[in-house]
Amino acid sequence: MLDENLPTFYIKPSSDNPSSSTIFLSENGSELQPEYTLRRPEPNLPASKNCYAVGLYDSYNPEVLFAEVLVRPEWQQPTLSAAEVRAQNGVPPPPVPIVPNAFTVQLYNPDQQVAVKQIASTWNSSAYWEFEMPQSTFRVPSASSLDRSRNDPAVSDITPKIAFKWKRDGKLTKDISCFLAGKSTDGRKNKEPDIVVAMFKGGNLTIYQPNMHRVDVEDVKGLEVILLLGATVIKDIFFNANREMFNISSPNVGPPATNTRRKNSAVIPGKPNSTPPLMSGAVMNSQPQRHNNIPASQIPPQPPRQQQQNSWPPPADPRTQWEIDAETERLKRIVQEEEKARERADREEQKRIKRMLEQEEREARRRDAEVTKETERLRKQYGVMAVDPGPRVQFAPSMPIRLQQSLPQYQSAPHSRPVPVPRPQSTPSGPPPALVNNGNGSGCVLLGAAASALRPHINSPYLQAHGKSTASSSGFFGLGGKKMQKKRSVFF
Numbered sequence: 001m002l003d004e005n006l007p008t009f010y011i012k013p014s015s016d017n018p019s020s021s022t023i024f025l026s027e028n029g030s031e032l033q034p035e036y037t038l039r040r041p042e043p044n045l046p047a048s049k050n051c052y053a054v055g056l057y058d059s060y061n062p063e064v065l066f067a068e069v070l071v072r073p074e075w076q077q078p079t080l081s082a083a084e085v086r087a088q089n090g091v092p093p094p095p096v097p098i099v100p101n102a103f104t105v106q107l108y109n110p111d112q113q114v115a116v117k118q119i120a121s122t123w124n125s126s127a128y129w130e131f132e133m134p135q136s137t138f139r140v141p142s143a144s145s146l147d148r149s150r151n152d153p154a155v156s157d158i159t160p161k162i163a164f165k166w167k168r169d170g171k172l173t174k175d176i177s178c179f180l181a182g183k184s185t186d187g188r189k190n191k192e193p194d195i196v197v198a199m200f201k202g203g204n205l206t207i208y209q210p211n212m213h214r215v216d217v218e219d220v221k222g223l224e225v226i227l228l229l230g231a232t233v234i235k236d237i238f239f240n241a242n243r244e245m246f247n248i249s250s251p252n253v254g255p256p257a258t259n260t261r262r263k264n265s266a267v268i269p270g271k272p273n274s275t276p277p278l279m280s281g282a283v284m285n286s287q288p289q290r291h292n293n294i295p296a297s298q299i300p301p302q303p304p305r306q307q308q309q310n311s312w313p314p315p316a317d318p319r320t321q322w323e324i325d326a327e328t329e330r331l332k333r334i335v336q337e338e339e340k341a342r343e344r345a346d347r348e349e350q351k352r353i354k355r356m357l358e359q360e361e362r363e364a365r366r367r368d369a370e371v372t373k374e375t376e377r378l379r380k381q382y383g384v385m386a387v388d389p390g391p392r393v394q395f396a397p398s399m400p401i402r403l404q405q406s407l408p409q410y411q412s413a414p415h416s417r418p419v420p421v422p423r424p425q426s427t428p429s430g431p432p433p434a435l436v437n438n439g440n441g442s443g444c445v446l447l448g449a450a451a452s453a454l455r456p457h458i459n460s461p462y463l464q465a466h467g468k469s470t471a472s473s474s475g476f477f478g479l480g481g482k483k484m485q486k487k488r489s490v491f492f
Helices: 082-087 209-214 220-239 318-382 401-406 449-457
Strands: 008-013 020-026 033-039 052-058 065-071 074-076 096-098 102-107 112-119 128-134 161-168 176-183 195-201 204-207 435-437 444-446
Touching (some): 008 033, 052 220, 102 220, 161 220, 195 209, 195 220, 204 220
Antiparallel strands (some): 008 204, 033 052, 052 065, 065 102, 102 112, 128 161, 161 176, 176 195, 195 204
16 A cells, blocks of 8 residues: 555455455545445356456446446467367367457446557567547537537547556566556657556555646546556456456356357447447436436437347357357267167167068978978878879869768868869769768778779869760750750869
8 A cells, every 4th residue: 555645446355246346445544435346247147158247336326337348358269180180079179268459448427438458568668558538528518509419529539538558567566557648639759758647556446646637537537437447357357367257168068148249349430329238237227318417408309210120149259159069069979879879770670570580481481391291191191192283273163052062072181182073964874972981080982983983083184074975965945956065164
């Protein structure tokens, strides 16, 4: 602490909320009084992934947001060898975050953007961070409609700018000091040496009050807010840069939500002053804001803005895109493995069905062989000769049931060819052949001349009638003369 009479801001973390800190002010040896609240977003929120954000709120009214900073890291894709790419199954490595060389402080009421840029060190100078504040920020009260239609002096190019620089006190220390570097309208010949206006040591910011009267800035409150936020952001992202500071998830964690509202932290040229707060918790008043306490009756009506609704989602940053691609590749590999497993199961099922069919076929052949063997055994046992099946003959429809019941069965053994049954004659020529049971239950045997008469016709493929080959004469019509030759049937 340089002097207890100098205004000093003490940043103390909150015991209840680790993402919030209270800034106390002490001046002229007075007691610490809460002045601001430094608030960071919750790390588990999807919108806070892969970014650094901090906002400065009022300590008594937590809905009042003075300023905020949103920094997104730049990403660089590392180059790997072919062996390393194969080791990762063809998935590219995650992009490496790089701290940007600039960030933007967004002020509210009035809206203003102040860019803080890092200037790299050279062989004869160390690195520093510079920013500019407009000399005039507020409008001059005027009854002219032309004056009220102009833009605020803070965004005007003709407004003189006051330059400031943050410099490190040494190469091995993290303490920095802010210097007044001059005015944009001053030439090189009239340039004065840098003047110390603030010092940030040990997490406390001290305003060097004796030199503040030389700072020709209209918005002193805005300068105070920029000094607080600028020193905090420089200490966090440039001196303590790590994955936790930017809330970068590990590669094995699921992809975060792609809720990106700002592409980078650079100043957007030509952007209107009405910028909504970027951090969660900030409240915007629905009523139109008054410009520099000008009555609403004197503000000319402005045409309504036509907001273009974009149906496409905001583009994702490289890290989020890599996580999405990695998750897509993982799901593709899972689907491919499932398809391969399904095809493998189908092949196994086909092989099982094929083996089952082959086994059934072998079993059927074995049963047929057993039936044939048993048939041959029975044929040899009962003395029946094997019959050559010969050409296959298709028979006409079966005879009437009455005739089938009157005909005997001549099978002597199972699976043997039945003996052809003689066709009944028109006029019986003699007594029917005698049938004698053989006593073993296998059927009946023909005796006498009937059996000898049937033997020549066994090997014939056609059935022939016994007796005379001519048809008998019909006595119904009383026709005489030569008898007609009856045509033989190829079936009977």
